[in-house]
Amino acid sequence: MALNSPSTTRKEGQGLLLGRYEIGKLLGHGSFSKVYLARNVKSNEFVAIKVIDKEQILKGGLISHIKREISILRRVRHPNIVQLFEVMATKAKIFFVMEYVKGGELFNKVAKGRLKEEIARNYFQQLISAVGFCHARGVFHRDLKPENILLDEDGNLKVSDFGLSAISDQIRGDGLFHTFCGTPAYVAPEVLGRKGYEAAKVDVWSCGVILFVLMAGYLPFNDQNVMVMYKKIYKGEFRCPRWFSPELTRLLKRLLHTNPETRMTIPEIMENRWFKKGFRHVKFYFEDDQIYSVTEGEDEIESDGIDYSLDECHEAPTEFDARKRLVTLPRPASLNAFDLISFSRGFSLSGLFEDGGEESRFVSSASIPTIISKLEDIAKVTSFKVRKKDFRVSLEGSREGVKGPLTIAAEIFELTPSLRVVEVKKKAGDRVEYDEFFDRELRPGLRTLMLPDPVISDEKVKEKVNDFEAKEKVKDFEK
Known part of the structure; x- marks a missing residue:
């Protein structure tokens, strides 16, 4: 089957793999799998999809082998290693969605x-x-x-x-x-x-x-x-x-x-x-499943037509300077009812999605520029580099450990016009090193921004869910 050109339109979800990927020509095959060229219909990006027959791997006793391969590919994300984007499955097949490398063997x-x-x-x-x-x-x-x-x-x-x-x-x-x-x-x-x-x-x-x-x-x-x-x-x-x-x-x-x-x-x-x-040693980081390389001696990264300049931890900007830089950016993502559920003590879903990383959230009434400036202050004191994109901030250590340099991600969400939720988690590096850094630097440095009770009560969650469901019913009625 030939792939449609990126400009071709088609009804979304019709004849697509799990409603997302259009399958094209066969690229290769092995004993238990076949690899196809595919196109993500939303982004128009090409990927390679490895299709594995469940029945065959069950008969061959290879379930643990497949699990290990997934674990390995998630562990070794590097500019010179083919990247695994996601793993999907149906009753009969397992699908590895991987980076498509055009140049061949x-x-x-x-x-x-x-x-x-x-x-x-x-x-x-x-x-x-x-x-x-x-x-x-x-x-x-x-x-x-x-x-x-x-x-x-x-x-x-x-x-x-x-x-x-x-x-x-x-x-x-x-x-x-x-x-x-x-x-x-x-x-x-x-x-x-x-x-x-x-x-x-x-x-x-x-x-x-x-x-x-x-x-x-x-x-x-x-x-x-x-x-x-x-x-x-x-x-x-x-x-x-x-x-x-x-x-x-x-x-x-x-x-x-x-x-x-x-x-x-x-x-x-x-x-x-x-x-x-x-x-030349190549350093790199991940943002939204995209890999960005920084070669030693360079001061800028170019990817997808956007310049991501490295912050060399100079003087922390004032709130006014930071606001000027953010004025042209979109508003931070708002949290809906289902996001709030994940913040509730009784409904936490993060364990289902986190791959062993540590994660913490807190609610703040501070402005977005103030939160970003505070993170930059922490980075300056600890000699971490700062990368910023919209309302996401990455702090990157320079010390190489067994699991690479420690990288911490912070993302700011809008809860109400006057409240923000800040999510902090480990993106890369050793968990013990992260825990020590969090207790020694991050928690004390961010404490002044935290509201007294950062956990949203279950009553507030239910109230938000009811409000959300009511709005959805109105939308359905209008349709």
Whole structure:
């Protein structure tokens, strides 16, 4: 089925997947799934939808496998990793709605011949950034190869297919993994030995094979007989072609070292002279499921035609200055009855939607500029960066932790013309670090803005719900 062009109109919900996505051509398929190109009919954005047959995964005992893949994809959100937007399900199917990467597989590019050194190095730098990010969050891919690496329309690399990935929770008592998996030509020698292996070192080996392929145009270990190829891998028998520079040859020999104890680590790779040429660390953040990258040394972010300038924590603006900046912005979102229900002690629904993050709300009579200025004051004292978009403020720490820098989001909602609800939650980083920051800095800093009783009573909720339902009945009658 061909996709309609973005300009084509159609009756919403008719012939659409769950009333939201128009399914197009088949992009690929596996043992239990098919991947289709699709279009979000509301935003006109293209996505890739992975369709999984429930009956097949139940028969194959793969329910825990699917759950783990979802958990992993939510954990590793990075500019060089294919993003999972949402998961939906019907009685018969499970749907992964994912980022659509237009450029195809890296394999197709390499199949045309070896790459220039600068291009290969750029791809390798992006690959190592993504793999290092995964390892820092306890995720190990275990099947890295050019077929599982995609390229977007700008030539940026995107790691995909985490179906064979593992997480640190699966490590046995000996501190090693034991599952035999991967693609023969890219598998590390210790996996072949079947005595247990460190998954991080296995991923580094695969990255080394990929780098060799990018630069040479062929595999370092190859033979029509798989057992002969395995023997070459186990012994580490490979030869670099004459056009490899001495620096690159030395790097590859350390990446493809048969002893995992002396094989290079990700931090060592990032300090290597050949690797560091032209390399710039990329920092990033998420806003409304969109990823925004900030390269070190840049002061601005451009995305979707909007400039999001970085606030370098200068003098906190006065309320008058802040009001001037907000005058052209839309009003903050108003809360309806169902939003209020989530604030009530007896009707809290947040646990159903939060992915393990911490969340707090309070009611304030302070003006919106005052609330934003107070958050900027806290950021200035704690050396956090501030990002602002409409009535949302993000505070971003600079210290790298196991789960990345701590990022805190605050959003302001209008309850009445004179009252605002402020919602504060952890967007990224370690929960323990967030709890400490909240108790030490956020709560004391925001206390002056809080009304004495920030919890809305159930009676007020019922009153608002009744009022809301009455208005809806009038609308229905008018229709």
